[in-house]
Amino acid sequence: MFRKLLFVFPALVLGIAALAAPGSGAQAATTITVKAGDGAPGYAVNLFAPGAVYVQPGDTVKWAFPWQEPHSVTFGIPAGDPSVLVGGANPSYEGTGFISSGLVFGGASSTETYSVTFPKKGTYAYFCILHPAMTGSVVVQTPDLGQPDNQASVDARGNAVITSAMSELKALAAASGAREASVTPKAGGGRKFTLMISSLRDSGAGDVQQFFPATASIAVNDSVEWVSNVHTPHTVSFGNPGDVAKLIPPGGGEAILNLPQSIPAGGRYDGTGIATSAVLGIGFPAGTKFELTFTKAGTYNYFCLLHADQQMVAKLTVGGAPGAPNTGTTPLVSPDGATGLWVIIGAMMLAAASTAGAFAASRR
Numbered sequence: 001m002f003r004k005l006l007f008v009f010p011a012l013v014l015g016i017a018a019l020a021a022p023g024s025g026a027q028a029a030t031t032i033t034v035k036a037g038d039g040a041p042g043y044a045v046n047l048f049a050p051g052a053v054y055v056q057p058g059d060t061v062k063w064a065f066p067w068q069e070p071h072s073v074t075f076g077i078p079a080g081d082p083s084v085l086v087g088g089a090n091p092s093y094e095g096t097g098f099i100s101s102g103l104v105f106g107g108a109s110s111t112e113t114y115s116v117t118f119p120k121k122g123t124y125a126y127f128c129i130l131h132p133a134m135t136g137s138v139v140v141q142t143p144d145l146g147q148p149d150n151q152a153s154v155d156a157r158g159n160a161v162i163t164s165a166m167s168e169l170k171a172l173a174a175a176s177g178a179r180e181a182s183v184t185p186k187a188g189g190g191r192k193f194t195l196m197i198s199s200l201r202d203s204g205a206g207d208v209q210q211f212f213p214a215t216a217s218i219a220v221n222d223s224v225e226w227v228s229n230v231h232t233p234h235t236v237s238f239g240n241p242g243d244v245a246k247l248i249p250p251g252g253g254e255a256i257l258n259l260p261q262s263i264p265a266g267g268r269y270d271g272t273g274i275a276t277s278a279v280l281g282i283g284f285p286a287g288t289k290f291e292l293t294f295t296k297a298g299t300y301n302y303f304c305l306l307h308a309d310q311q312m313v314a315k316l317t318v319g320g321a322p323g324a325p326n327t328g329t330t331p332l333v334s335p336d337g338a339t340g341l342w343v344i345i346g347a348m349m350l351a352a353a354s355t356a357g358a359f360a361a362s363r364r
């Protein structure tokens with residue numbers, strides 16, 4: 001009789017077993033995708049979106065990297081050499097040890113992801129090794145402790161995070177672009193224009209990858225001084241990006257931070273060859289300022305070596321129509337004569353990605 005019942009009601013028996021032990025087979029394990037950063041030309045959102053995700057034991061969280069700014073998904077504090085970014089194709093994490101995606105250089109069409117499975121209940125904090133303020137958590141709980149996420153709920157919260165961050169960055173860019181470039185007379189003739197690298201101040205939402213103003217007109221023998229007000233590293237670079245990249249000393253991906261300044265004698269540039277600042281920013285050895293005097297009429301496109309692939313580019317007109325530099329917050333896209341230029345940067349960044357662990361270590 002008992003045996004017969006078992007045969008008759010196997011589905012019911014299984015169902016009761018599942019109810020009695022939620023999380024251990026009550027529901028098929030699911031995979032939830034979270035965005036590690038996002039952005040648009042001229043803007044990098046350096047946040048996990050959403051910051052917290054609620055799953056059940058056995059579920060997998062998969063991170064996507066939809067923007068070029070590199071990020072990592074890192075659990076635990078690296079012991080010893082953090083450049084050894086242990087991870088594996090699809091690791092499992094129970095709260096001990098160290099796992100990391102390593103730095104991932106994503107993009108709008110990137111299909112690169114990092115997946116971690118969480119077998120046990122708990123709250124697991126993680127961060128980006130390149131942007132230590134970029135943190136998130138995976139909360140693994142059974143349904144009696146709270147409703148788990150589904151992809152729609154995660155997308156809704158994630159999109160809200162990105163929308164809010166983008167408005168904050170755009171407002172910051174607008175404020176930065178609205179500030180008039182200062183123009184002062186130079187001893188011995190000519191004027192000095194002061195332009196801005198990135199924004200007026202740091203933002204918790206991410207980085208404004210632009211120069212302000214994006215276009216400026218000066219006269220021959222005028223000077224331009226670029227000043228950074230942020231902690232994010234940037235360069236001011238003129239000439240062929242491939243030639244600028246050749247100045248990066250040998251080493252791992254972090255060597256890009258040791259790019260030496262290279263300008264003609266007297267800081268006077270006529271468009272021949274390259275002219276580049278070192279990596280500039282608050283807290284960097286080279287400081288926050290870079291100055292060049294332009295001795296020949298022409299159009300000078302320039303870029304940040306680190307962020308050219310995010311359209312951190314601008315244009316200087318020397319000897320054109322006189323007038324103060326215009327203000328403006330629209331990032332320049334694909335400047336004149338730049339065809340093929342961004343491909344070089346992209347290739348360089350890919351090369352850097354292979355040794356990104358060391359780069360990450362240097363940013364901690």
Ligand SMILES: [Cu+2]
Pocket residue numbers: 209233234235304305306307308312
């Ligand atoms: Cu930059």
